[in-house]
Amino acid sequence: MAERVEPGTSDMRLRMAGVSKRFGATIALQDVTIEAAPGSVLALVGENGAGKSTLMKVLSGAIKPDAGKMWLDGQPYRPGNPLDARRAGVAMIYQELSLAPHLTVEENIMLGMEPSVLGIVRWNQVRRRAVEAIREFRNPELTPRARVSRLSVGSQQLVEIARALAIGCRVLVLDEPTSSLTRQDVERLFDIIDRLKEQGKAVVYISHFIEEVKRVADKITVLRDGRVAGNSDVASITTDQIIAQMVGRQVEDLYPRSKRYPGQVILDVEKLAGLEKPVSAGLKLRRGEVLGIAGLIGAGRTELLRCIFGLDPVRSGKIKLGLYTGPASPVKRWAQGAGILSEDRKEEGLALELSISDNMTLSRLEGFGPFGMVIPSRQDKAARRWIHKLGIRCRTPRQSVQSLSGGNQQRVALARLLQHGVDVLLLDEPTRGIDVAAKAVIYKLIDELACAHPPKAVLMVSSYLPELLGVCDRIAVMCRGRLGPTYDITEVDEHSLMTEATGQSSGLLTEETNK
Amino acid sequence: MTEEKLISQQAQIFEPNWKRWLNTLGPLLALLLVYGVIAVRAPSSFTTIRNLETIARQTTIVGMAALGMTLIIISGGIDLSVGSIVALSTAVIAWLLQKAGAGPLTAALGGVAAGALCGLMNGVLITALRVVPFIVTLGMMLVIRGTAIGIGNEQKIDVDIERLKWLDELMASLPKEQAWMLLPVGVWLLIIMAAAVAFLLRYTRLGRHIFAIGSNEETARLCGVSVWRVKVIVFMLGGAFAGLAGLMQFSRLTVGDPTVAKGLELDVIAAVVIGGGSLSGGEGSILGTIVGALIMTVIASGCTQMGVPIFWQQIITGVIIIVAVALDRLRHRRSA
Known part of the structure; x- marks a missing residue:
């Protein structure tokens, strides 16, 4: 099924040229041209609202462009709807996965195209083709009979990719594929992308994480305000240049940092344990400082914040918030001057219809x-x-x-x-899935809060290390439910934090002695 | 996705104001339309003041119960036990009057209290057992109906005329000398209660909390709303309004009838839904609900006067429920 083509020696696998789209008075896309060679990864970056999603909707046939043409392997390509696109070999994998959680891996992979005779599904064929699709991934969790709801998010994503492979896709679009993956899953995904390249697929990779883009992509196209702002080989462009193209200006001070004066301890947590996570966590948060918690997804950072705020039950340990000791309900926490920002603004953070x-x-x-x-x-x-x-x-x-x-x-x-x-702000992934401009506003705000009169205390969980290093005064790392010692920002760098987060450093061992 | 939203956001700037008016007044326009169509076709007796009064009186029972149901549906719940509560309320009132020798006011309050108690049980069971409202109130529908039949010893409870005092006048057509009241007491009670509940929804913390829970329960919890307390209160209010509807029902029948109001809950839910309430919570309005209840009565009244058979009434009402909700969805898809 894989035709091997050397990148650059043949025509483009995917070409979209001069694509324009207006919605009423708003120009969503103007004369956008992108190309992806077989066996290559094209990264598409840009702020939210830059036109990435609209462009991908054009590609998937969900909306029709006002102008512009598309070709697949030199053949004109005009999808009338997403089903047309799938049949033509263009598969999209969105941030929100579209799997049926109650069905098994094989059922999901073959969903909608089960081989059948007179309406009776031929299960042995289903299984054979599903196994074929997932064998490549060499992921032990992924068995044909496993229920999708039992799988980790990373493995679920692989099921979607397997589904795309099972329909024989030529172009695979990944929209923010790593935003909810653990580090290991991200690495595994990159390996799979490399293998897809070997098979001659063209991959369009959309992401906010520029480091990631530089690691995985061959070419990069930057969109800004519906236009192409830059087009380059990944090897020949720096991160700063990419950001400059995205925002149309130099971002000099993404992380403002005023002089901060840490005051008395306002949140004191000792050996806190929840039902499953955290296992043991201790920290002291002062007024006028930003304390960061790094770690992998699933390390128990969200649960730690939820236990402190009374959203999850506390099994043991001590929480002292201002003058109040002991666990309390969210109602009381708000009254005591603490507030929480949920990591999941759609499901929990906001009432969307209101x-x-x-x-x-x-x-x-x-x-x-x-x-x-x-x-x-x-x-x-x-x-x-x-x-x-x-x-x-x-x-x-x-x-x-x-x-x-x-x-x-x-x-x-x-x-x-x-x-x-509130005086104590518990922020869980405050910048997840938002554009650079909004991030800048939030970083500036956090700095202002830490330096306000009277100063506030900020406890911030993030999976994005440059952000933690840029914003925080002190950082602790959480690993498998245990919170490690707190370091001053000058003592750590991305490498040391990541080492501890993956459980490879001595931080884990010294954790017990630290309070 | 985000571009789409930004774009629709910008497009909305140019969206004329009348569209938003249409959204709020949609059910009202539908009511006028239905009334107009029937007025043209029906005999002249349909448009008399007297018939308008009859329509108002006939709407009162469903309308009263629907006030509580609106709160419940906005909070994301549902109550299937409403019909049974109405029956229990009539039985309790009759029992208090006839067997316990209570005065009319005590008996009336007793009926409402019985409803509130049933609602309280609904709310407590839902929050304590964490069973969905559909199932809890389905069960309670049978439990309450059974209790009502038990109170009446498997019979209707008749009440002596002299014990009734003013209780049979709540829903009766006004005699000449009381024409200054314009509408019977029961209808006024509905209007006052509707205004009170509308105020509660719009201008109180409880009202805001009800909308928040219906829209996103997790958010409400995160924001320090005591979700279980609000739910219990909402179901209790729902029960109390059903009890009040029972009082109206009793006033009309002047007998405690444990078998009355079977299937009433569906009319009540239909009124809320026609009026723009969403069964997934977070949406609904008192004005809409009352209009929804009126639409159903107007159709019933019109069909009766035009001599349209009952089965057609049911078919028409059914079609209207589906069309109303479909239109609502269509509107949402546009604005989303």
Whole structure:
């Protein structure tokens, strides 16, 4: 099934030329041209709203361009709908996986194209073809009969890739494939991408992580405001140049850092254990500082924040928040001056159908009218202040949150903590899946909070090490539910943090002596 | 995805205001349309003031129960035990009047309290056992109905006329000398209660919390909303309004009938849904619900006066439920 073609010696596997698309008065794409050779990886980067998703929707036949042409292996390609695209060999794998969780791996791989006779599925054939598709991955977790819901996210993604391979795809589009993967899964995915290249597939790789792009891609196309802002060999471009192309300006100070004056300890956690995770965690958070928690996904960092905030049950250990000792419910934590930002703004962080005002004020509805009344116009007034301060792009505070872009949604979620006026901010992946501009706003805000009068305390979980190193004053690493010692920012670098996060350093052993 | 949203966001700037008006007033326009169509076809008796009053009176029972159901549905729940609560309420009122010798006010409050108690049980079972409302209230539907039949000793409870006092006047057509009231007491009660619940939804913390829980329960929890407490209160209010609907039912029948109001819960849910309530929670309005209830009564009344057989009424109402929700979905797809 794999025809081997040397990159560069033949025509392009995929070519989209002069693609334009307008929505009403808005130009979503203007004269965009991209190419991917067989056996190569084309990275597509750009801020949210730059046009990546629209371009991929054109490629998958979900929307029709106003102008422009597409070719697959030199043949004109005009998909009428996503099914056409799949049949032509263009497979898309989105950030949100589209698997049926109750079905097995083999059922998912062959879903919609089960070989059958008179409507009766020929299971032996299903199995054979599924096994064929997953054999390549050499992943022990991936067996044909396994239920998809039992698999890790990384393995689920492989099931989707296997499905794409089973239909004989020529072009594979991966949209933010690593955003919810562990480090090992990311490496495994890169290996598989390398193997797909050997088979002559063209891979279009969309990502926010520029380091990752540089590791996996051959060519890189940068989109900005619906236009191609740059087109280069990965080997010949630096990260700074890529960022400059993305934002159209030099990002000099992505991580502002004012002089900070750490004060008294406001959150004191000792040997905290939850039902499963964390196993044991201790930390001291002071006013006027930003404490970062690094670690792999699944290390128990989210659970640590949730235990502190009373969202998950605490099995043992001590939590002291300000003057209050012991575990407490979220209701009490808000009253005690702590607030949490969820890592999952769609499922947990925000009520998407509700308005910006309602979302910002939900944790504290007092003070919006006499006799405990909540007067909507006063909520709006409070919301407008944060809309202005954080530069949220919206028409009105009454607009539902689901109509905002990811970056703006995250600002709304963060504004809730500001509106509440909390002293301790527990931020779980505050910049996940948002564009550089929104990230910059959030980094600046965190710095301002740490230097406010009186200064706030920020406990921040992130999987993105440059961000932690840029924003935090001190960092601790979590590994398999255990929180390691806290280091000053000057004592660590990406390498040492990653070593500890993967459980290879002595940090694990010294953890018990650290309180 | 994000571009799409940004774009639709920008497109909405140019969206005319009348569209948003249409969204809120949609059910009201539908009501006027249905009324207009029937008014043209039906005999002139349909458009008389007297018939309008009848329509108002006939809407009261479903409308009252639907106030509570609106709260429950906005919070993302459902209550199938409403019909049974209405029956229990009539039985309790009759029993208090006839067997316990209570006064009319005590009996009326007793009926409402019985409803509230049933709602409380619904709420506690749902939050404590973590069983979905559909199942809990399905079970409670039978439990409450059984209790009502037990109270009546498997019979209707008749009440002596002299014990009723004012209880039979709540839903009766107004006599001449009371014409200044415009509408019977029961209808006024519905209007006042509707205004109160609408106020609760819009201007109180509880109201905001109900919407938040229906929209995203996890978010509400994260924001420090005491989710279980709000749910228990909502189901209790739902039960109390069903109890009040039972009082109206009793006033109409002047007898405690444990077998009355079978299937009423479906009419009540239909009223909420026609009025724009979403069974997945987070959406709904009191105005919409009342209009939804009126639409169903107007159709019933019109069909009766035009001599349309009952089976057609049912078919038409069924079609309207589906069309109303389909239109609502269509609107959502556009604005999403």
